[in-house]
Amino acid sequence: MSEPTNNQASSKQAWSLQQWLSYLHEIHPNNIELGLERVAAVFQNLELSFNKNTVITVAGTNGKGTTCALVEQVLLAKGKTVGVFSSPHIIDYRERVRIQGDMLPESAHCQAFLKIEQARKNIPLTYFEFGTLAALLLLNESNIEYVLLEVGLGGRLDAVNIVDPDVAVITGIDLDHQDWLGDTKELIAKEKAGIFRPGIPAVIGDPSPPLSLKQAVLDYNVKPKWQGVDFSYQVTNSGFCWQNKTQQFDNLPVPRIPTQNASTALQVIDILGLEVSQQVLTQVFESVSLPGRRQVLQTQPTVMLDVAHNPQATQLLAADLKQMECNRIIAVVAMLEDKDIVASLQPMMKHVDIWLCASLTVPRGGDAQQIVSALNSSATTSLAKKVVDFPDVEQAYSNALDIAQSDDCIIVFGSFFTIAEVLNLNIKS
The missing domain is CATH 3.40.1190.10 (Mur-like, catalytic domain)
Structure with a gap:
């Protein structure tokens, strides 16, 4: 041009x-x-x-x-x-x-x-x-x-x-x-x-x-x-x-x-x-608040959004989750393929009870199977924990809402794009 x-x-x-x-x-x-x-x-x-x-x-x-x-x-x-x-x-x-x-x-x-x-x-x-x-x-x-x-x-x-x-x-x-x-x-x-x-x-x-x-x-x-x-x-x-x-x-x-x-x-x-x-x-x-940073969308169950997408950010997020009073932690996660997925998931593994892994349908978007493989290859992920993959964030998030009980916490993280998809869903609804 x-x-x-x-x-x-x-x-x-x-x-x-x-x-x-x-x-x-x-x-x-x-x-x-x-x-x-x-x-x-x-x-x-x-x-x-x-x-x-x-x-x-x-x-x-x-x-x-x-x-x-x-x-x-x-x-x-x-x-x-x-x-x-x-x-x-x-x-x-x-x-x-x-x-x-x-x-x-x-x-x-x-x-x-x-x-x-x-x-x-x-x-x-x-x-x-x-x-x-x-x-x-x-x-x-x-x-x-x-x-x-x-x-x-x-x-x-x-x-x-x-x-x-x-x-x-x-x-x-x-x-x-x-x-x-x-x-x-x-x-x-x-x-x-x-x-x-x-x-x-x-x-x-x-x-x-x-x-x-x-x-x-x-x-x-x-x-x-x-x-x-x-x-x-x-x-x-x-x-x-x-x-x-x-x-x-x-x-x-x-x-x-x-x-x-x-x-x-x-x-x-x-x-x-x-x-x-x-x-x-x-x-x-x-x-003080900022969209996508420890953003709470609702309670009973609690739904929190965070753009954490690298090891330092997820380590800080995991420390905050540890302080939260909830029965189960359900994670909805989707990441870009060029991020360090294994290291980014590691701090969260001992806190999350159910993993709902989604593909990101954007340029450089990672596939859900990359996240599933990272979780399954970690000794920290107990075999008793549920790991499920979805074709997109919308379906993973919808499943999280379906299975969550009032005292559970849903944490959505992994990318700015992941958070944007959930926020857009809430705007439409």
Whole structure:
């Protein structure tokens, strides 16, 4: 496809959001192409600047979205203006940009896409790069104090890294996207540390960071705050407790997001110099949520959705399931074929009583038999446990609802696509 001229770009003024998204998929052969040169050129053409904003960039294998969400909610509770860019979305593309906690109308995204199309001239952009630039444009035009940017993939060469942050956050490091970031945690951590800038505060949420991350802190000369050293948390029968060198909060409600990420977010809030009362935090912890992250759809039986799709995420999910009071745990799981299925299922095996394994009917979607084989090959999976395969998520989820008793828990996990299918089923019903 030939690159558009500005006249051709102008002809797209009446395009719908769906037309734009289809076009973004068509204009570049690759979904991922790491590197900042193309994005930097278009960013310069747009003459964007975030010098008047406080920018918090959040990287990590897991926990980016929930960390951003809690920081966002505290800022809003304090009367601050804030915008968030996150990815991927689950159902609605507009989920990727929030201003003051709300999505923008489709028309705003369409206008932003048009401006990017005009500014890029002959520069090829991937779907993610195009969308990132449009999001940055929307945030820049919103006249907000705080900008939260979630890194899509890696850090150093991710399109988000075109913006210099005032605070850098790394939530956790695990094996994922090895084809792009490296096949060890040390290599992945080095890539994610690319969001660091000399002299800025850096919050490290991983309680067991790779050595390469510790070295990167020295190389970039950032001011680090380490989970478990400079700040820490614990969950007791009385609630969520958190402390650092200067503050302490006891008996907060246990949030509906992973507690490790809540702890990381509180350290970010502390760095921003905001004085937050126990009352404000209590209100935020009671309300903060994000679709597909420990999302409870119903009770009796409990249905919980989580996008966990790699070993670190499922380990945290398994720890939370252990605390839940339910008779049986019924898992509905579907994953992409290029994920580490065996290692991702391992933390869940001793907690799940019934496995309902589904095929994902999307590009790179894994087959249910891959999951069945992974479960059957594990010594942790008792022969007494039920393992069943289904052709799609809809049938697996429907079976879970049919067999679940009121005191059971259904956990749906394995991919953003898995969660999207279940949420779409609930919308239709």
